[in-house]
Amino acid sequence: MSFVSPISDSLFTVPLEYQWRIDFSGAMGVGKKRATGLDQFIGDDSNSLLRYVTTDDFISQLIEPDRSTSPVLTPIVFTGPTGTGKTSLAMALISKLMIAVENRSGGRLLPFSEASLGKVEPSDLDTKPVYLTGSEFARRFYAAIDTDTVDEFRQSILQSTALLLDDIQQIASKMTAQRELENLLDQAIEMHLPVFVICNTPPAAVDGFSQRLVSRLATGLTIPFHPPGAEARSRIARKLAEIHQVQLTEDALDQLKNQFEVTVPRLEHLFGQIKLKQRITQEEESEDVVKDNMIDTALLQEILTPRDEDLLKMVRLIQKRVARKYELNVSDLKSNSRKQTVVLARGVAIYLTRVLLGSSFLKIGSAFGKRDHSTILHSYRKIESLYQSRTPESEDLTPEQSKTNGLIDSLKQELTDLFATQIGID
Numbered sequence: 001m002s003f004v005s006p007i008s009d010s011l012f013t014v015p016l017e018y019q020w021r022i023d024f025s026g027a028m029g030v031g032k033k034r035a036t037g038l039d040q041f042i043g044d045d046s047n048s049l050l051r052y053v054t055t056d057d058f059i060s061q062l063i064e065p066d067r068s069t070s071p072v073l074t075p076i077v078f079t080g081p082t083g084t085g086k087t088s089l090a091m092a093l094i095s096k097l098m099i100a101v102e103n104r105s106g107g108r109l110l111p112f113s114e115a116s117l118g119k120v121e122p123s124d125l126d127t128k129p130v131y132l133t134g135s136e137f138a139r140r141f142y143a144a145i146d147t148d149t150v151d152e153f154r155q156s157i158l159q160s161t162a163l164l165l166d167d168i169q170q171i172a173s174k175m176t177a178q179r180e181l182e183n184l185l186d187q188a189i190e191m192h193l194p195v196f197v198i199c200n201t202p203p204a205a206v207d208g209f210s211q212r213l214v215s216r217l218a219t220g221l222t223i224p225f226h227p228p229g230a231e232a233r234s235r236i237a238r239k240l241a242e243i244h245q246v247q248l249t250e251d252a253l254d255q256l257k258n259q260f261e262v263t264v265p266r267l268e269h270l271f272g273q274i275k276l277k278q279r280i281t282q283e284e285e286s287e288d289v290v291k292d293n294m295i296d297t298a299l300l301q302e303i304l305t306p307r308d309e310d311l312l313k314m315v316r317l318i319q320k321r322v323a324r325k326y327e328l329n330v331s332d333l334k335s336n337s338r339k340q341t342v343v344l345a346r347g348v349a350i351y352l353t354r355v356l357l358g359s360s361f362l363k364i365g366s367a368f369g370k371r372d373h374s375t376i377l378h379s380y381r382k383i384e385s386l387y388q389s390r391t392p393e394s395e396d397l398t399p400e401q402s403k404t405n406g407l408i409d410s411l412k413q414e415l416t417d418l419f420a421t422q423i424g425i426d
Helices: 056-063 086-104 134-146 150-158 175-191 211-217 230-243 250-257 264-284 287-291 297-304 308-325 330-334 340-357 361-367 373-388 399-418
Strands: 012-015 040-043 076-079 130-133 163-166 195-199 221-224
Touching: 012 086, 040 086, 040 230, 056 086, 076 086, 086 163, 086 195, 130 134, 134 150, 134 163, 134 175, 150 175, 175 211, 230 250, 230 264, 250 297, 308 330, 308 340, 308 361, 308 399, 330 340, 340 361, 340 373, 340 399, 361 373, 373 399
Parallel strands: 076 195, 076 221, 130 163, 163 195
Antiparallel strands: 012 040
C-alpha cells in the first residue's frame, strides 16, 4: 500500500496515524500536544515537491541506500512558515520509517547503522528516534561539556534510528553548538542516518548561521513548505468542520477556501471561535432556531473581522516589530522620510499589514501617516514583487534581497503566531 495517496492531479494526502506510532527520545511529550485532530497531511500543487519525500520509494531509499550509487538524501530540511505541517509530516515519515526498520530487523529497533546493514544482533540500547528542538540540542550539548559526557551525548544521537531537529534556527549565533552540529551531520551523512531538520526559513537566510553549517544542511534535500492552496484549504476546512461538528454553507466554505495563507492552526482557532459564537447564539435564541443554525458568509465575516480597536493594536504591533528589525522608530515609518532603509521598512510593514490582517489600502494609509491609498498600493506591490521572486535555489537575488526575504519570513511567522485567531477578510 502506498504511503502517499493521490486524490486528484493536484491533491494528495499522507496519513498521520504513523505520527504517534512510536516514542521519540527527548520529545518530552511535545508530539501529542501538536495533534490537530486531522488524520492526514493534505497537500496540493502549492507543495508538490512533498510528493517525492512521502512515497514508499523514498522511504525504501532511506532504509536501503545503495552506498555506491545513491545520492545523499540526508539531511532532509523542511523550511516554511509555522502551521504548514513541517513537524507533523516529519514525525509521520520517521514513524513510517521505523515500522519498516522493525520489519527488517525482526521486530526490534536497532541503531540505524546496524539495521540498514542487516545486522540484527541483540543490542544493549533501547533505541528510538531522537527529537530535539534547536534550543534543547544546545542546552544538552552545553550540559554534556560541563559534565564531561560529550561522547555519550554524541552516541545517543548517532546510535539512534533517526534524528529530528525542530526549530533549528534557535541555535543561530550559538557558534559552539553549531560546530557540534556540523560534526554530527558529517558523521550522520557518512552513516546514512536519516536526519530531518525543521527551519522556519531556508538556512542560508538565517542571520547567525555559519557558512559551514549552511553548507552541511544543503548536502541533502531542502523541501519548502507553503501554506495550503485553495483546493487543499477547501478539503482541510471540510475535515475540520466535520471534526468540530460545525455546519458551514457552501458560500462560507468558499470564503475560507479563497483566503490568503490560511494554515491548519489558524483554521483550528477559527472553528473554536465559531463554536463560541454558536454557544452565545444558543443562549440568545430559541432551541428551534438554533437547531437549524448554519454558519453563512455574513456570520463568518462577523466572526473573522476584528474590532477596530483590536485591528489598530495589531497594526501598531506590526509597526513596532518591523521598526525594531530595522533599528528605527515607529514614527519613522509614518514620516515622509525617503531614506532607503525607511522606505524599505515602511514597505515591509505595509505588506505585512495587508497580508496578515487583510486591511484595505485606505485603512492602511490612515495608519501610516494618513497616506493616500494609491501610495500604499505602490509600496505593497513593490514588496510583493520582491518577496514572490524568491525561490530556495534562486541565484539571481542580491544579498540585500535575500536578507529582506528572510526578514519577511521571520516576521510573518512571529506575527502569525500572535494573530493566530484572526483571518482577515477584506
